[in-house]
Amino acid sequence: MSLSEYIGKDHIRIFEESVDQAEVLHQLGDMLIQTGAVSIEYMEAVRKREQAFPTGLYTGEVNVAIPHADPENYVKQPAIALGVVRKGVAFRNMADPTDDISVQLVFLLAPERGETQLVILEQIMNLIQDQANMRQIMDAQGTEDVWNVLGQLVQVEEKL
């Protein structure tokens, strides 16, 4: 399964206006709850975990956050929701929680346990290690376009 299939067109949201972290998590979480991927408790766990162990990452011009929690029994169907935040939203730095990072791509992960999720996680890591990829996602207009770009990027990586 590739990243774009995992995310799905229903799990992408573009935030054009200024927005705070709580609102981004709320809206991304709602998409996962709506499609039955996770229960409401999962999002509560994600918020708590983000407080204790933040997930913002400096990746260059376009920074990233990967909020997630222990799936426990809350993840029904492993999935990812992607938020494209045009004006950036503050997430604290994974490596240094005293530091705020303005991130533009938020991957809300609803993982499964163990190594089965590894392929997807590695696809995300490969994606975020290349700023050209991130700019392509930022340049996409509309959720369908974002989804198409994701599909193309991952295909290219698989060929390499």
Add this chain to the structure above:
Amino acid sequence: MNKKKVLVICGTGVATSTIVMQKLKAFLRDKSIEATLEQSKVSDVLNKAGQYDLIISTTAVPPSMVDKVINAVPLLTGIGKEQVYDEIEARLKM
């Protein structure tokens, strides 16, 4: 050389430590370094840090653990990962 005990941790012990674990396995294989690898979450190891030779963490750790810990976030982002690999290699060959 004694086989070193390495612990990979993150906040939940689910996502980022799994990625780091995978990268570390590949790196050690590549360098022919033998080590015992375990994966956990930070809250589970506060009292057990002494059992490991090296702890590789994607999350901030309490001051009591700092001496043993290498920050693995560069392995996720790719920025500065060579230095991290060099440090891991140096610490495991001590």
